[in-house]
Amino acid sequence: MSNNLVMMPLLIPLFAGILLIFFNRKPVVQRIISVLSSVAALLVSIFLTGTVFQNGIQIVEIGGWAPPYGIVFVADMYASLLVLSTAVIGLTGILYSFRSIGREREYFFYYPAVQFLLAGVTGAFLTGDLFNLFVFFEVLLMASYVLMVLGGTKRQLRESIKYISVNVFSSALFVIAVAFLYAVTGTLNMADLSVKISENGQTGLITVIAVLFLVVFGMKGAIFPLYVWLPGSYNAPPAAVTALFGALLTKVGVYAITRVYTLIFIHDKAFTHEILTWLAALTILFGVIGSIAYWDVKKIVIYNIITAIGVILFGVAVSTPAGIEGSIYYLLHDMIIKGALFFLAGIMIRITGTADLRKMGGLISRYPLPGWMLFIAGVALAGIPPLSGFIGKLKVIQGGMEAGEYAIAFLVLFSSLLVLYSAMKIFINGFWGEEKPIAGNPDVKGMVYPAVILVALSAAFGLGTEFVAPFVTQAAETLLDPSIYIDAVLKEQ
Amino acid sequence: MKRTNLKTNDLILQTTVNIVFFIIFIFSIYIFFAGHYTPGGGFVGGLLTSSAIVLLLLAYDVKTVAAIVPFNFLKVAAAGLLIALATGAGGIFYGEPFLKHAHGPVHFPLFGEIELASATAFDLGVYLTVVGVTMTIIQTIGETE
Numbered sequence: 001m002s003n004n005l006v007m008m009p010l011l012i013p014l015f016a017g018i019l020l021i022f023f024n025r026k027p028v029v030q031r032i033i034s035v036l037s038s039v040a041a042l043l044v045s046i047f048l049t050g051t052v053f054q055n056g057i058q059i060v061e062i063g064g065w066a067p068p069y070g071i072v073f074v075a076d077m078y079a080s081l082l083v084l085s086t087a088v089i090g091l092t093g094i095l096y097s098f099r100s101i102g103r104e105r106e107y108f109f110y111y112p113a114v115q116f117l118l119a120g121v122t123g124a125f126l127t128g129d130l131f132n133l134f135v136f137f138e139v140l141l142m143a144s145y146v147l148m149v150l151g152g153t154k155r156q157l158r159e160s161i162k163y164i165s166v167n168v169f170s171s172a173l174f175v176i177a178v179a180f181l182y183a184v185t186g187t188l189n190m191a192d193l194s195v196k197i198s199e200n201g202q203t204g205l206i207t208v209i210a211v212l213f214l215v216v217f218g219m220k221g222a223i224f225p226l227y228v229w230l231p232g233s234y235n236a237p238p239a240a241v242t243a244l245f246g247a248l249l250t251k252v253g254v255y256a257i258t259r260v261y262t263l264i265f266i267h268d269k270a271f272t273h274e275i276l277t278w279l280a281a282l283t284i285l286f287g288v289i290g291s292i293a294y295w296d297v298k299k300i301v302i303y304n305i306i307t308a309i310g311v312i313l314f315g316v317a318v319s320t321p322a323g324i325e326g327s328i329y330y331l332l333h334d335m336i337i338k339g340a341l342f343f344l345a346g347i348m349i350r351i352t353g354t355a356d357l358r359k360m361g362g363l364i365s366r367y368p369l370p371g372w373m374l375f376i377a378g379v380a381l382a383g384i385p386p387l388s389g390f391i392g393k394l395k396v397i398q399g400g401m402e403a404g405e406y407a408i409a410f411l412v413l414f415s416s417l418l419v420l421y422s423a424m425k426i427f428i429n430g431f432w433g434e435e436k437p438i439a440g441n442p443d444v445k446g447m448v449y450p451a452v453i454l455v456a457l458s459a460a461f462g463l464g465t466e467f468v469a470p471f472v473t474q475a476a477e478t479l480l481d482p483s484i485y486i487d488a489v490l491k492e493q
Numbered sequence: 494m495k496r497t498n499l500k501t502n503d504l505i506l507q508t509t510v511n512i513v514f515f516i517i518f519i520f521s522i523y524i525f526f527a528g529h530y531t532p533g534g535g536f537v538g539g540l541l542t543s544s545a546i547v548l549l550l551l552a553y554d555v556k557t558v559a560a561i562v563p564f565n566f567l568k569v570a571a572a573g574l575l576i577a578l579a580t581g582a583g584g585i586f587y588g589e590p591f592l593k594h595a596h597g598p599v600h601f602p603l604f605g606e607i608e609l610a611s612a613t614a615f616d617l618g619v620y621l622t623v624v625g626v627t628m629t630i631i632q633t634i635g636e637t638e
Contacts, residue, residue: 002590011591015578021571063584063592 005051006060006075008044009083010122012037013090017115027106031098034111038091041118045084052080053471057478057488059128067128067489068192074128074489077475078328082125082255085335088457089247090118092450096343097240099446100350105150105238113150117143117244124252128489130181130188133256134174137220141167144249147241148233159236166229170219177212184209191489193264194482202267210265210272214257214279221253223313224282227306231290234302239346242298246305247339251331254309258316258327262479269319276317281408283310288415291422295357297345297430300422301338304381307415308334314408315396323399325476329468330392333461337381337388340454341423344374347447348430353440357426362435370448371431373455378423380458382416388462503552510552517545525620526613535616539623546628555635566632570625577618580611 016037023029052058052075062071075083094114101110120140127133145167149160182188184205185196197206219226230250234242257276265272287307291300312334315327345355347370352360364371380387383394393416400409461468478484521541528534549558584593596610 004585004591007585007591011578011582015582018571018574018578021574022568060590062590063594064590 002060002064003051003058004060005044005048006058006073006126007062009041009048009087010073010119010126012041012044013115013119013122017112017119020112020115021109024107024109024112027103030106030111031094034094034115035091037115038087038094038118041122042084042087042091045080045087048075049077049080049084049471052077053474057485059489068187068189071132072128072189072191072489073126074191074485075126076478076485076488077471078258078479079125079255081328081332081471081475082251082335083122085332086118086121086125086248088454089244089335089339090114092339092343092453093240093244093247095453096243096346096447096450099444100240100346101238102151108150109146110150113143113146114244116140117147117248121248121252125255128190130178130190130193134171134178137174137252137256138171140249140252141171144245147244148237150241151238153236156236159233162229163233166219170216173212173219174216177209177216180209180212181206189489190259190263191486194266194486195490197264198267202265206265207268207271210260210268211275213260213265214272214276217253217256217260218279219253221250221257221309222283222306223253223257223309224279224286227283227286230306231299231302234305235296235298239298239342239349242302243339243342243346246302246342247335250305250309251335254312254331257313258479261316262319262324263482263485266482273317273319276313277405277408280310280314280317281411283307283313284411284415285310288418288422292418292425295429296355297348297357297426298342298355300426301341301345304341304419304422305334305338307419308338311393311396311412311415314405314412315392315399318399318403318405319480320399320402321476321480322395322402324479325472326392326395326397326399328392328472328475328479329465330389330396332468332472333380333388333392333458336454336458336461337377340373340377340451340458341381343447343451343454344370344377345426347444347451348374348426349440350444350447351438351440351442352430352436353438357429360430360436361433362431364431365435366442367431367444370444370451371427373448373451374423374431375427376455376459377451378420378427380455380462381423382420384420386459386462388458390462391465507552510548514545514549517541517548521545525616528616529610529612535619536623538616539620540627542620542624543627543631546624547631550631550635555632559632566625566628568625570622570629573618573621573623573625575618576621577615580615580618583611 016033020030020033058075060073061067117140120136120143123136124133124140127136145160145164148163149156185193187193187196222230234245284307287303287310290303291307294300312327312331315323349355354360380389383389397409397412521538524533524541525535525538546562549561581592584591594611598606599609600606
């Protein structure tokens with residue numbers, strides 16, 4: 001039966017975003033509304049996750065029209081966990097913005113744009129309809145265009161032109177892919193699509209459409225040959241915005257690939273999932289090459305996003321139980337830790353006034369807390385056992401071994417080493433060594449604790465894996481057995 | 494164009510616009526209400542209303558039009574969104590799913606029984622948003638030096 005609770009994580013940021021437009025000249029009111037709505041969204045997400053854990057998949061039939069005729073919102077465990085992490089990132093991102101974003105951006109609708117971004121991301125995770133997914137992609141992309149260009153520096157303007165061009169192109173491709181799929185199957189509801197395709201068989205045409213969807217979502221989620229737009233674009237806006245982008249936007253693409261490749265296009269795995277496996281491997285490879293090549297703090301973290309996307313998709317591509325579970329663990333871990341790393345990179349850039357590692361050094365004596373937070377985050381990123389990155393990578397590698405992809409599983413292991421190298425490069429060059437004169441703003445009060453929250457969460461996630469495990473297992477069950485999802489959505493037929 | 498000190502006299506244009514504005518505006522309202530049974534609705538209705546205001550902008554200058562239509566169009570757009578969202582959320586309070594629409598005859602003192610649907614309120618939200626967004630775009634570009 002319809003449960004409106006599913007809509008709440010979407011409606012709260014949407015309502016807050018609209019409300020904030022009326023208060024663009026009152027920064028204090030904006031901050032209060034933003035925090036209140038984020039806290040409310042977080043609580044609702046926790047409640048939703050608990051409900052899904054106890055009572056199974058929750059759906060809401062919008063307007064009371066039964067699927068496949070109406071739009072349906074589906075909260076399975078996978079989507080709920082991602083909505084929950086989105087709410088966490090949203091809250092910490094807003095707290096981080098207070099001290100870092102500046103008055104001019106606050107006046108020009110920064111907080112409404114953040115709320116619309118969160119609404120778009122949440123909607124994309126929860127929707128059960130392909131065209132609706134497109135709409136939410138556009139909602140989050142429109143908000144991200146605003147956030148990327150807001151401030152109007154030369155670099156932001158240049159990079160936002162690239163970013164918008166790439167995304168407009170991939171959105172057009174998305175519409176074309178949806179049109180093809182609709183022409184072949186006559187439906188857009190994901191559960192119904194899955195049923196229709198398993199009834200009529202995955203013909204060559206549908207496999208082509210599956211690859212087209214991989215291209216579309218790969219462009220949004222930055223996988224190997226389609227990631228070229230990402231390093232420049234994510235480097236342009238301020239750290240608070242990059243943290244939101246790095247933690248949320250590419251993950252929506254990853255989520256969409258996972259969803260369509262575990263629910264809809266599952267009958268020709270030898271072809272589609274083999275492509276995905278190799279693209280994931282190349283994504284990992286090119287990600288780590290980028291992350292060890294640069295001396296720019298933000299660039300290093302940005303290339304680590306690409307590596308992580310490869311790892312997550314490799315887990316999905318092998319589609320063994322261990323691989324899927326691993327990719328879920330790693331996705332949740334990566335959202336949290338990328339947020340923390342961008343917050344900390346933003347703090348370093350603000351203190352030193354430069355993003356170049358060769359021009360900074362010796363920060364640890366004056367800034368011990370950010371320093372050690374960066375150390376822990378870097379170690380967690382590489383997947384050192386007590387922290388959050390370990391279990392995900394372990395399971396992904398286990399899944400890869402079980403599927404016989406030994407070479408790529410070893411590539412994942414080897415990539416961890418280089419990821420650790422890149423993270424330690426930031427730590428050693430930034431925080432150790434000779435103390436160099438500080439050229440930026442030494443006041444970072446209030447910017448550290450959102451990072452502390454995320455690092456603590458990451459540590460708790462790593463230490464309390466036993467507590468998280470049942471949730472992830474339930475999420476993996478749904479992804480491995482599409483009939484659970486289909487039955488929940490289409491049960492009243 | 495060569496700059497002259499001669500002031501151009503837009504008498505014909507302005508007089509025509511004064512009349513045509515109301516025709517277009519009323520037609521846009523008609524289109525808006527016709528949306529349920531015939532082609533039309535909030536989107537085209539909103540665009541037509543904005544085009545009427547744009548016609549005013551062509552005949553007069555930005556300041557005069559701001560005095561004639563004294564709205565902050567950004568807030569109009571936000572109000573439209575709020576109305577649309579409130580219409581959708583209204584269903585929740587009656588234990589129905591989001592965006593469940595109600596319809597039925599409503600008695601008015603002057604007009605008698607009229608069939609009303611809450612989808613019209615959603616459309617009103619769309620209408621206001623379209624007007625607000627279009628006018629914000631045009632005014633912002635027009636004012637930029």
